[in-house]
Every structure is written in structure tokens, then in C-alpha cells.
Amino acid sequence: MGKTEKSVNSKVDTSIRLVEIPGLNAKDQACWQIRALEINGKSPALAALIEWQKKEPEDWKKIRKVMQLHGSQRVIQDERKIKKSSNPNHGEVYEMRADKGHARLMFFYDTLGGTIIICTNEYWKGKGNQDAAFATCKRLKDYYLSQRKKNP
Amino acid sequence: MNTVTVSEKDARWLEDLLKDVPPTSELDLESYAAASHALDEDPAYVADVLKSQFVVEVCNAMQEQGIKANQLAGKWGKSRQYLSKILKEDKRVNFTIGTMVELLMQLDRRLELHFPRKGEHTFVMHCLNHEPNRPAWDSRNWNPLPQDGNEYEDSLPNVA
Numbered sequence: 001m002g003k004t005e006k007s008v009n010s011k012v013d014t015s016i017r018l019v020e021i022p023g024l025n026a027k028d029q030a031c032w033q034i035r036a037l038e039i040n041g042k043s044p045a046l047a048a049l050i051e052w053q054k055k056e057p058e059d060w061k062k063i064r065k066v067m068q069l070h071g072s073q074r075v076i077q078d079e080r081k082i083k084k085s086s087n088p089n090h091g092e093v094y095e096m097r098a099d100k101g102h103a104r105l106m107f108f109y110d111t112l113g114g115t116i117i118i119c120t121n122e123y124w125k126g127k128g129n130q131d132a133a134f135a136t137c138k139r140l141k142d143y144y145l146s147q148r149k150k151n152p
Numbered sequence: 153m154n155t156v157t158v159s160e161k162d163a164r165w166l167e168d169l170l171k172d173v174p175p176t177s178e179l180d181l182e183s184y185a186a187a188s189h190a191l192d193e194d195p196a197y198v199a200d201v202l203k204s205q206f207v208v209e210v211c212n213a214m215q216e217q218g219i220k221a222n223q224l225a226g227k228w229g230k231s232r233q234y235l236s237k238i239l240k241e242d243k244r245v246n247f248t249i250g251t252m253v254e255l256l257m258q259l260d261r262r263l264e265l266h267f268p269r270k271g272e273h274t275f276v277m278h279c280l281n282h283e284p285n286r287p288a289w290d291s292r293n294w295n296p297l298p299q300d301g302n303e304y305e306d307s308l309p310n311v312a
Contacts (some may be wrong), residue, residue: 012163013155022181023188027273039166042173050180053187061191065201069208077211080240081204099241121169136169143166147156 015040016147018118021049021067029071032109032117037140045105048122052103062098063105070096070117085134093137095123095130102126106137110144118144206252207241213259228258 018035028034036046052060066081076082080099084092096105102125110116120140123133158166191197214224225235237245238255253263266274 011157012160014158014163014166015155017154022185023192025192025273027275030275040170042170042175044169044173046176047173050176050184053184061197064188064191065197065204068201069204072205073208073212075212075215076208077215078208081208139165143156143158143162147154150154150156 014143016144018116019043019046021046021119023064024067024071027072028068031074032071032115034067034071034117034119036119037144039140039143044121045107045119048103048105056101056103059098059101059103062101063096063103066096066098067105085131085138087131087134090134090138091141093134093141095134104130104133106133108137108141110148112148203241207239209261210255210259211239213256213261217259219259224258228255 017038019038021034021036024034036043036049038046049060049063052063066076070076070082081097082094083097084094093106093108096107096119098104104123104125105119106121106123107117107119110118118141120137121133123130214221219227221235221239222232225232228235234245235255238247238251249263256263268274
């Protein structure tokens with residue numbers, strides 16, 4: 001028991017940074033900069049975009065369109081494009097949706113460090129659990145914010 | 153790159169989350185950028201983005217003015233079904249510039265076209281005719297880093 005407690009209480013350093021999403025120009029990000037969260041050198045959101053571009057081009061086009069639209073618009077009211085998690089435990093986390101498609105890209109807003117949309121992870125409709133994908137986004141958001149409070 | 157210290161339990165969760173995520177190589181990023189640029193040169197895709205942009209603007213203007221789709225359709229003199237098809241980006245409805253101008257005018261908006269050369273970008277600056285009364289700037293009350301999550305949440309746009 002004592003051994004477990006020691007294990008849980010020990011701390012591990014984790015590197016976090018924001019990376020650019022290639023192929024988005026200044027006009028696409030006139031209102032919001034769009035970035036992907038990278039943890040320990042890996043970005044689930046960017047990896048998903050790269051995979052969709054290769055294997056699911058129709059869904060990728062739809063997600064990219066939503067990215068371009070939201071990057072250049074402060075607010076998107078259309079829930080077929082941007083939807084907030086309906087689970088109140090998740091707080092302010094959202095998904096970009098491929099309308100009539102399967103791809104979903106989870107994100108949150110950072111309005112204190114600029115005006116940034118931070119893409120965290122993906123969800124493929126019909127595979128896995130959407131609520132869990134939002135929960136992952138929320139947890140990654142918490143890591144990001146704790147890091148930013150430490151290094152403003 | 154910044155470092156955050158997490159508990160071992162959280163570190164294990166992160167490790168689990170990232171174990172199936174492939175690292176992104178320079179080649180992947182270059183190939184992704186090239187595919188994105190190719191898409192921006194595809195007339196069908198560009199037209200689709202512009203059409204969506206128009207619909208987003210209409211939806212935002214409706215929200216701003218608190219006008220519902222049936223009210224807007226009535227004001228415009230069109231059926232609710234027709235307006236609904238436009239707002240749902242129904243592929244069967246291929247609206248004209250005339251339709252766009254008419255619809256935006258119902259919402260006190262104008263349609264403007266810009267024709268930038270390749271590599272140029274246009275940005276729109278929204279100017280008000282009259283400067284509204286704003287509260288005086290008080291730097292003492294400005295806190296860039298709120299102490300708890302609630303204040304952070306309050307600063308977010310009401311998107312949903």
C-alpha cells in the first residue's frame with residue numbers, strides 16, 4: 001500500500017507546446033489562430049488530420065473547411081459545424097464536425113494567451129466514445145492551462 | 153516548449169493516450185501542406201467554402217438581430233423551406249449573387265466582392281459610424297491571469 005502511495009505521489013515532467021497546422025494562411029486565421037496541442041513530441045490532433053488527409057479525404061476537406069471558417073469568424077452558430085460538449089462536466093470544450101461525415105476534431109479556446117483555437121484530439125463517429133473524447137479534450141485543456149499559469 | 157509537472161497517474165494516462173499516436177515527420181507535414189494548398193486551388197472546394205462562409209454570416213446576422221428563420225423567410229417573401237435549404241447548404245440549391253444580395257439586405261448587411269491576385273489576401277475592417285460609449289480603461293482592474301477556472305470560462309465567446 002505504502003509503495004502505491006509513493007508511486008501515485010511522485011511527479012513526472014511533461015513537455016507541452018502548440019504547433020502550427022500546415023496549409024492554413026493568415027486569412028484563414030484572421031480571427032482565431034489555429035494550433036494543435038503537442039505533448040511529449042506527439043500531437044493527436046495533427047496526427048489525425050494527416051491520417052484523414054491520406055485515408056479519408058472527404059471528411060478531411062469538411063474539417064478543414066470548418067477550420068478555415070472558424071479561423072476567420074469569431075463565432076460559428078451552426079451546430080453542424082461547431083458543437084459544444086453537452087456534458088456539463090466538460091466545461092467549455094468543443095468539436096469541429098464534418099457535416100454528414102464521421103470526423104470530429106476536439107478543441108478549446110484560449111482567449112488569455114491571445115485568440116487561439118487549440119485542437120487537442122479526434123473522434124471518429126461510430127468508433128469509440130464521443131463523451132470520452134470530450135473528456136480527453138478537457139483533461140488536456142487542464143494540463144495546458146496549468147502549464148500556462150506557470151509560464152505565462 | 154514548456155514543461156508541466158504531472159502526477160505519475162496522469163503521466164501514465166498521457167502515455168496511454170499517446171501510445172498509438174504516430175510522431176509527425178517533416179515529410180508528413182510537407183505532404184499535408186501541399187495537399188492543403190492543392191485544395192485551396194480547387195474551384196469546387198473554394199466555392200464550397202465561400203458558400204459556407206455566406207451561410208455562417210447569415211446565421212450570425214440572424215442571431216445578432218434575434219430573428220428566426222420563419223420570420224426572415226416571411227420578411228424576404230420566400231418559403232421557409234427554401235430558406236432552410238440555403239441555411240442547410242443543400243447541394244440542390246445553387247443560389248445566385250442576386251439571391252445573396254437580397255437575403256443579406258433583409259438582415260441589413262451588404263455583399264461585397266473582392267478580387268485579390270494569387271498570393272494576396274483581403275481583410276475587412278468593420279468600422280462604426282459612431283463610436284459607442286465605452287467604460288474608461290482601468291488597468292488596475294485588469295487581471296490577465298485569473299486565479300480560478302470560472303473567470304477563464306467567463307471570458308470565452310458564447311459559441312454554442
